[in-house]
Amino acid sequence: MKLIPRKVRQSTALVCAGLITASAASAENIKLTVWSDPVRLPIYEAFDNARDNIDLDIVTVAHKDTVTKLQLALQAGTSIPDVVWMADVNYAAQISTRRVNYLMDLSDKVSAETVAEFYPTSNAPCEKGNKLICLRNDVAHYVLWYNKPLMDKLGFDVPKTWEEYEKVGTAAAANDSGIVSGAILANVPLLSTFLANNCNLAVPKADDPETLLINMMEPQCVEAAQMVDRMIASGALALQAPFEAGFVDNAKAGKLLMIPGPTWFGEHIIKRRYEFAPGTTGVAHPPKWSHQEEPVAWSWGGGVWGGWKDTAHPDAVVDLLTFVTTDTDVAKAAVTMPAHQPASIPWGKVVNASGYYADADMFSILLESASFGHPGYTSLRIDSRGLITKAVVNDIANGASLESLLPKIQEEFSNASKLAGYKVALE
Numbered sequence: 248m249k250l251i252p253r254k255v256r257q258s259t260a261l262v263c264a265g266l267i268t269a270s271a272a273s274a275e276n277i278k279l280t281v282w283s284d285p286v287r288l289p290i291y292e293a294f295d296n297a298r299d300n301i302d303l304d305i306v307t308v309a310h311k312d313t314v315t316k317l318q319l320a321l322q323a324g325t326s327i328p329d330v331v332w333m334a335d336v337n338y339a340a341q342i343s344t345r346r347v348n349y350l351m352d353l354s355d356k357v358s359a360e361t362v363a364e365f366y367p368t369s370n371a372p373c374e375k376g377n378k379l380i381c382l383r384n385d386v387a388h389y390v391l392w393y394n395k396p397l398m399d400k401l402g403f404d405v406p407k408t409w410e411e412y413e414k415v416g417t418a419a420a421a422n423d424s425g426i427v428s429g430a431i432l433a434n435v436p437l438l439s440t441f442l443a444n445n446c447n448l449a450v451p452k453a454d455d456p457e458t459l460l461i462n463m464m465e466p467q468c469v470e471a472a473q474m475v476d477r478m479i480a481s482g483a484l485a486l487q488a489p490f491e492a493g494f495v496d497n498a499k500a501g502k503l504l505m506i507p508g509p510t511w512f513g514e515h516i517i518k519r520r521y522e523f524a525p526g527t528t529g530v531a532h533p534p535k536w537s538h539q540e541e542p543v544a545w546s547w548g549g550g551v552w553g554g555w556k557d558t559a560h561p562d563a564v565v566d567l568l569t570f571v572t573t574d575t576d577v578a579k580a581a582v583t584m585p586a587h588q589p590a591s592i593p594w595g596k597v598v599n600a601s602g603y604y605a606d607a608d609m610f611s612i613l614l615e616s617a618s619f620g621h622p623g624y625t626s627l628r629i630d631s632r633g634l635i636t637k638a639v640v641n642d643i644a645n646g647a648s649l650e651s652l653l654p655k656i657q658e659e660f661s662n663a664s665k666l667a668g669y670k671v672a673l674e
């Protein structure tokens with residue numbers, strides 16, 4: 248990473264720390280300690296350039312260590328960060344408990360006008376009752392990515408429904424063509440397939456977020472599972488993970504027709520790993536089920552920012568949180584689609600201007616699809632990804648049907664939810 252030496256100094260100890268020093272000294276200088284990852288250092292550099300009286304002490308912490316280190320800091324009462332970057336939206340719930348109560352309530356600190364500018368449901372992971380405890384960095388809702396030249400060659404229209412998705416995928420896989428339309432042997436693809444059909448798989452009740460709806464035997468869960476089973480049987484869905492070497496090799500070989508995936512798949516997976524040539528990658532709205540009025544899109548990622556409720560400098564913390572999520576100049580170089588809609592527009596212009604995608608205005612699809620975000624994509628005290636992996640992945644790989652595993656999913660999620668202090672309901 249290239250940094251401006253005058254602005255950033257780094258040292259290594261138990262953690263790697265960098266000090267961003269304000270360009271103009273002030274008698275009223277404020278220093279904020281920020282826990283983050285190296286990817287976001289340029290954002291702090293931009294904030295430093297825009298503020299004369301705030302110094303940022305940046306401590307880089309591995310994503311997986313964020314919650315544990317914060318718990319230890321709070322217990323010790325020292326080295327507590329003023330601001331923390333959370334790569335996993337579930338971290339917000341895990342550090343907002345009675346035992347670990349870190350996050351500042353932003354409800355009366357960030358204007359309603361600013362909050363309204365975020366994409367619909369994007370701040371759902373930051374809502375705790377009537378409180379707003381963080382701000383979303385980026386949106387990662389599902390869309391449908393596809394190989395446009397291959398779709399045209401085979402004579403198919405891009406599917407608009409899941410029923411069409413199955414039909415096209417099955418037809419493309421016929422005669423042992425080796426052409427696939429997705430990779431199902433991974434946790435988020437499995438979760439998103441269920442939740443796209445409004446299956447109640449650890450979805451908080453709208454009027455009681457401490458109650459999770461878990462009912463894997465309801466018709467929409469069964470319907471989604473049966474579709475997956477049929478597509479595995481036909482060869483349309485690969486019994487692989489999207490990042491698995493064999494699947495990546497097939498994608499490079501032109502055997503991937505389409506794949507449901509998050510907004511960041513185009514830039515970071517299809518372009519870099521699958522190595523689709525310029526002009527090949529198309530993107531469409533996520534499919535909907537025929538009984539739905541519009542699609543329901545689950546998300547894969549999208550981090551959040553939060554501030555310490557007991558910070559000595561609340562105004563400066565709110566200033567930083569607002570800057571990193573809404574500044575339009577910073578957004579141009581963002582690695583993923585900003586959750587703040589006005590900030591996402593310059594990012595989208597940069598992506599469109601690259602000329603890489605089959606559609607010259609592919610960003611408009613990402614923007615429109617943001618309105619389909621599942622409101623149940625919130626911050627939870629359970630690890631949904633780990634639970635679905637434990638309940639399903641090995642068994643499916645060994646030949647079990649997804650439908651046959653629905654009771655196991657029900658049990659795993661129900662037990663974990665109760666252990667985490669949630670109530671569980673079927674409806």
